[in-house]
Amino acid sequence: FLTLKEYSPVGIVYGFLTNHIPFFEMIFRFGDTKFHPFIAFSGSIAASYALVVLYRWGRRYIKKEYILSGFIVLFIIPTVFLYKEYITGNLIGFFMYSRIPDAYRSLAEDINKAPGYGRVLHLPMEETTQYYWRPYSWGYFGSAFFHYFINKPYIDRTFEPASMENAYVHTQITDLLEEIQSLPTPQAERERADRIYSFLQNIGVEHLIIDETISTNQQVRGYEAWGNVNVPNAQKVADLLLAHGYAKKKSTYEIDLQNLKTTGTRFPYLSSKIIGDTEYLSLYELKDIPDKVSSISEVRLMQEVSEDSLNRPQYEHIEHYGEGESGGSIIPFARGDGELTGDHSSVQYTVPLERPLQGKYTLSFAEQPEDQSLIELAIRNNGIEYSLVLYKRIAPTVGDVEFKMQFEEITLPLEKDIASFEQEPVTYANDWPKQQVGEIIDVYRIRADGTIFPVVIPQAGNEIYLGSFVTENDDFSVELLERTKREPYNLQTFRDIPNSGCYNDALEKNSADLQLSTPTLLTAKTKNGSLCFWSEFKDVMTEKTTHVELEMTIMGASQDLDGLHEYGRDVQTVKPRLKSAVQSFSKPSLLNICLRERSLETCLAGAKLFAQEEKRFRITATRDMAGMLDPMIFFGLRTSGYQSVELELRDATIDLYDEEARIEVSIPPSSTLTPFDLTASGELSLSFPRDISLHSYVLDTAYESPGYFSDLCDRYQTMRRIEKGILTFGQGCESTLFVNMPYSTQNMYMWTVDYFLGSGQYPIMIMGDEHQNYLVERASFFQGYPNIPGFHPFQDPETIFTSTQWVNTQLQSANPKQAIQMIYPQTDVASNKDHSYYFRQTTENEGLMTVSDMQIVRIPAHWASLRLTPTQGSIVSYKIPKNLTFSRILPSLWKFSYEKTEDAVMIKFSEGYDRQWGIYSSMKDVLFGAPVAKSTRCDGYANCFVLTEEWLGGNDLFIFYVPERLAVLGWILTLGSVMGALIASRLYRAS
Numbered sequence: 001f002l003t004l005k006e007y008s009p010v011g012i013v014y015g016f017l018t019n020h021i022p023f024f025e026m027i028f029r030f031g032d033t034k035f036h037p038f039i040a041f042s043g044s045i046a047a048s049y050a051l052v053v054l055y056r057w058g059r060r061y062i063k064k065e066y067i068l069s070g071f072i073v074l075f076i077i078p079t080v081f082l083y084k085e086y087i088t089g090n091l092i093g094f095f096m097y098s099r100i101p102d103a104y105r106s107l108a109e110d111i112n113k114a115p116g117y118g119r120v121l122h123l124p125m126e127e128t129t130q131y132y133w134r135p136y137s138w139g140y141f142g143s144a145f146f147h148y149f150i151n152k153p154y155i156d157r158t159f160e161p162a163s164m165e166n167a168y169v170h171t172q173i174t175d176l177l178e179e180i181q182s183l184p185t186p187q188a189e190r191e192r193a194d195r196i197y198s199f200l201q202n203i204g205v206e207h208l209i210i211d212e213t214i215s216t217n218q219q220v221r222g223y224e225a226w227g228n229v230n231v232p233n234a235q236k237v238a239d240l241l242l243a244h245g246y247a248k249k250k251s252t253y254e255i256d257l258q259n260l261k262t263t264g265t266r267f268p269y270l271s272s273k274i275i276g277d278t279e280y281l282s283l284y285e286l287k288d289i290p291d292k293v294s295s296i297s298e299v300r301l302m303q304e305v306s307e308d309s310l311n312r313p314q315y316e317h318i319e320h321y322g323e324g325e326s327g328g329s330i331i332p333f334a335r336g337d338g339e340l341t342g343d344h345s346s347v348q349y350t351v352p353l354e355r356p357l358q359g360k361y362t363l364s365f366a367e368q369p370e371d372q373s374l375i376e377l378a379i380r381n382n383g384i385e386y387s388l389v390l391y392k393r394i395a396p397t398v399g400d401v402e403f404k405m406q407f408e409e410i411t412l413p414l415e416k417d418i419a420s421f422e423q424e425p426v427t428y429a430n431d432w433p434k435q436q437v438g439e440i441i442d443v444y445r446i447r448a449d450g451t452i453f454p455v456v457i458p459q460a461g462n463e464i465y466l467g468s469f470v471t472e473n474d475d476f477s478v479e480l481l482e483r484t485k486r487e488p489y490n491l492q493t494f495r496d497i498p499n500s501g502c503y504n505d506a507l508e509k510n511s512a513d514l515q516l517s518t519p520t521l522l523t524a525k526t527k528n529g530s531l532c533f534w535s536e537f538k539d540v541m542t543e544k545t546t547h548v549e550l551e552m553t554i555m556g557a558s559q560d561l562d563g564l565h566e567y568g569r570d571v572q573t574v575k576p577r578l579k580s581a582v583q584s585f586s587k588p589s590l591l592n593i594c595l596r597e598r599s600l601e602t603c604l605a606g607a608k609l610f611a612q613e614e615k616r617f618r619i620t621a622t623r624d625m626a627g628m629l630d631p632m633i634f635f636g637l638r639t640s641g642y643q644s645v646e647l648e649l650r651d652a653t654i655d656l657y658d659e660e661a662r663i664e665v666s667i668p669p670s671s672t673l674t675p676f677d678l679t680a681s682g683e684l685s686l687s688f689p690r691d692i693s694l695h696s697y698v699l700d701t702a703y704e705s706p707g708y709f710s711d712l713c714d715r716y717q718t719m720r721r722i723e724k725g726i727l728t729f730g731q732g733c734e735s736t737l738f739v740n741m742p743y744s745t746q747n748m749y750m751w752t753v754d755y756f757l758g759s760g761q762y763p764i765m766i767m768g769d770e771h772q773n774y775l776v777e778r779a780s781f782f783q784g785y786p787n788i789p790g791f792h793p794f795q796d797p798e799t800i801f802t803s804t805q806w807v808n809t810q811l812q813s814a815n816p817k818q819a820i821q822m823i824y825p826q827t828d829v830a831s832n833k834d835h836s837y838y839f840r841q842t843t844e845n846e847g848l849m850t851v852s853d854m855q856i857v858r859i860p861a862h863w864a865s866l867r868l869t870p871t872q873g874s875i876v877s878y879k880i881p882k883n884l885t886f887s888r889i890l891p892s893l894w895k896f897s898y899e900k901t902e903d904a905v906m907i908k909f910s911e912g913y914d915r916q917w918g919i920y921s922s923m924k925d926v927l928f929g930a931p932v933a934k935s936t937r938c939d940g941y942a943n944c945f946v947l948t949e950e951w952l953g954g955n956d957l958f959i960f961y962v963p964e965r966l967a968v969l970g971w972i973l974t975l976g977s978v979m980g981a982l983i984a985s986r987l988y989r990a991s
Contacts, residue, residue, distance in 0.1 A: 055071070101255045107149075107281055111283070122156060127233075135218060165913055215231065216228075257279060293909055304323060309334065313824050314366065315334065321939060324873075330684065331867050332349065336782035344431055347688055353683055356679075356681040371746070373860060377469075387411050388446065389409050389410075390406070398684075412661075429618065431690070432453070432620075441457060442549075442618075445547060453467045468689035468690060475665070478662070478664075479661065486654075495514075505639075520650060532636045535632065535633050536598070537633060537654065542658075545626070550605075550633065554616075555647070555650075558644065575759070578846070578848065580804070581807045582718065582720055585722055593607045596632065622692070688859070706738060716733065724850060728841065736839070740835075746827060748864045749823040755817065755852070758814070763841040764776060765837075768836060780819045837856060879901045893960050900954035906947075915934070
């Protein structure tokens with residue numbers, strides 16, 4: 001039963017081991033996967049012993065000849081039948097045989113002959129997923145095999161599950177290959193080549209293999225394997241390194257696919273198609289690779305070097321860096337463990353501190369140019385007139401130290417009695433600061449660099465914040481817009497779209513009806529599928545119209561029809577009370593609104609609203625609408641699975657705005673930043689205003705929702721609306737929430753999702769366009785994954801003691817946690833394609849999650865490199881010793897020496913960082929003693945040791961990996977046990 005894993009009748013054993021044995025789940029992964037050898041070995045012994053016991057017991061009561069016959073019938077024959085493949089020639093299935101081309105042996109021979117200890121990098125590798133199997137066109141599909149041929153360290157995803165250092169290496173390789181064939185200029189190619197070479201130097205890669213046979217097209221077997229590998233990208237890496245003198249080509253090896261063809265009689269149901277007769281392996285050697293053991297003259301101390309600093313571009317400009325015991329510089333936006341909070345007006349970003357910050361600090365942006373600016377807008381009332389005040393945010397507010405400068409004040413020609421204007425309350429479906437709702441004067445709008453802002457009137461002598469935007473321009477225009485026309489919008493101009501041209505999600509018994517009874521009332525009804533309808537409004541606009549706003553009352557009602565269609569009824573569940581509690585919540589009905597050019601997909605104004613409670617909304621375009629050829633309003637009423645939805649739109653109005661006044665302004669250079677006093681303990685807080693643009697997004701779950709897919713899965717999946725947002729529940733299904741946004745590779749984005757995980761796998765955060773995913777990361781990787789407190793209360797099957805009240809209490813008291821991803825600018829690539837941000841949970845059993853908030857915050861690109869540096873003690877110098885020599889005794893044991901010095905020495909050992917590496921003074925200490933220097937992480941990947949006092953050279957020293965002592969202990973115990981057993985056996989026989 002144990003070999004059937006956690007799904008067997010005694011599968012609860014694995015749950016017990018996971019919950020009560022530390023690290024069991026991490027070491028053995030999910031139930032039984034890596035634990036099976038222990039089960040198979042001990043189970044075989046236990047089974048044999050059980051048969052012996054049964055035989056001895058039966059011999060007492062049953063005749064001997066009956067026992068033998070029964071043994072043959074009950075055990076031998078069933079076993080032979082069950083495992084007949086083992087004795088008919090298929091102990092290993094025919095499909096597992098692959099003939100490795102001789103080219104790999106020749107390649108390995110050349111690598112093994114090369115002096116040095118440099119690593120071997122084999123490209124291409126899987127780029128956009130976590131899979132570590134690689135497919136080869138000559139028939140093999142599986143884990144790494146080439147490391148068995150060579151005597152040098154080999155970089156491959158096969159070894160990633162056991163090493164986070166390897167995982168970060170692979171992530172950085174993937175990032176460096178991204179868009180590598182789309183680099184627009186020779187300068188961009190040079191910059192990418194520099195980054196690649198610097199990275200490969202840092203991790204000690206000396207040999208680069210470009211393998212044309214790595215392909216999802218299994219030519220010799222006649223099928224397509226899954227995966228995402230890109231040979232042209234890999235070849236481009238080699239070409240760039242060659243072109244800029246960073247590598248030289250050593251050899252090329254030919255592979256003849258015709259001689260490796262394995263289809264035919266062994267694969268009668270497949271037909272191979274050899275696309276090319278010959279493919280090639282190419283070997284490149286990188287120049288000037290640092291020694292395995294070296295010394296460092298100067299290191300920049302950091303407050304904390306995060307374990308994924310290798311993947312953070314902010315560290316690429318620092319030659320050597322490491323952690324300092326008393327603190328050092330801090331790069332807040334290079335952290336993965338921060339938290340983003342705030343509202344529609346401002347954002348607060350907080351990072352934890354292991355050591356307090358105290359003293360004088362400087363703020364800088366490394367070597368990044370100031371290509372973007374964050375501009376704040378405010379209206380000032382001096383008692384006589386109103387003026388628009390513009391500020392430049394030089395940097396975020398650090399603690400209580402603010403970095404901003406006023407650079408413009410513009411008098412606004414507003415009507416004197418504007419403060420007395422009365423307006424009906426309305427919900428603005430946009431990202432304007434929400435505390436101003438009810439105070440906004442809809443007669444006027446301000447447009448700065450194309451972004452629309454409200455006009456809010458402060459009290460005399462006061463100033464009120466309007467909003468902020470990020471711009472790439474040094475000069476831009478500011479316009480005052482005045483409403484010139486407000487009229488009812490004729491709802492009878494709307495036309496519906498067939499479901500196939502809408503979201504194409506019609507289920508059985510689908511129906512839709514758009515009723516246009518009066519110009520002021522539209523009723524939309526749909527069942528088991530979405531309904532889309534649209535209207536043109538170009539005839540409403542005039543030549544001077546540059547801005548449009550739409551206002552309407554929305555009310556909806558829906559009914560869950562899953563039960564009527566028996567959807568999910570026959571799907572067995574081990575959590576019936578949880579499933580029942582989920583189904584007690586109402587399904588959301590989503591109304592997608594988009595003002596856009598008919599021929600384009602990007603919305604100039606848009607919202608995804610809950611079409612349920614009656615509410616009056618105002619939809620405001622966020623960008624300039626002048627020059628639009630065919631503007632339209634699009635509505636998409638979406639269902640979730642089997643559901644009927646009825647929607648009413650009433651009393652719609654449209655407001656048209658013309659330009660009243662315009663002024664051109666210029667952004668001045670930032671003022672010089674002087675050192676400032678900083679005190680922070682436990683956490684460091686940065687705050688700044690929120691960008692209002694199409695590139696930023698903030699979810700307000702009071703009335704809006706992220707997008708979701710409405711089609712069904714094979715088993716059961718549902719979306720529900722709860723007080724704290726959206727709940728997804730699935731059985732063997734995939735649940736996805738998403739937003740579609742404009743995107744630019746030149747921008748910096750912070751993407752956060754506040755969510756609660758009740759059961760199932762941790763979600764994945766994915767960002768990509770219609771062609772490729774550029775970000776695929778597990779959520780909460782630096783927030784406590786995989787054991788975040790408060791998560792997974794429903795992970796285990798329900799028992800007779802699980803009450804409905806307990807389930808409801810857990811759902812109501814669920815405490816969301818935040819997952820965060822930094823999306824850094826790629827200045828060497830120019831791409832402005834729209835991107836989608838997906839938050840996706842996939843589960844093979846019952847998965848439940850809730851999402852209560854989602855934000856995408858754009859900040860100036862150069863802020864990514866923001867660095868806070870103490871004015872003293874941030875850089876430490878060390879002595880470079882003479883005649884440093886080293887040699888490898890074992891992969892886990894290295895010897896080195898250098899001439900005696902009088903000053904401290906820092907030794908860098910370019911093996912993947914592990915705190916269990918240490919420097920020892922003798923072989924005796926290697927086995928039994930304590931290290932004279934412990935390892936600290938440096939340069940993001942390597943181990944660094946500081947040698948002081950009597951360990952300043954002149955004698956042999958040893959770098960040793962302490963866990964290897966367990967191997968020695970294992971041999972001692974094994975040999976001792978064997979000797980003990982032999983001695984005990986001899987004594988037993990003698991007695």
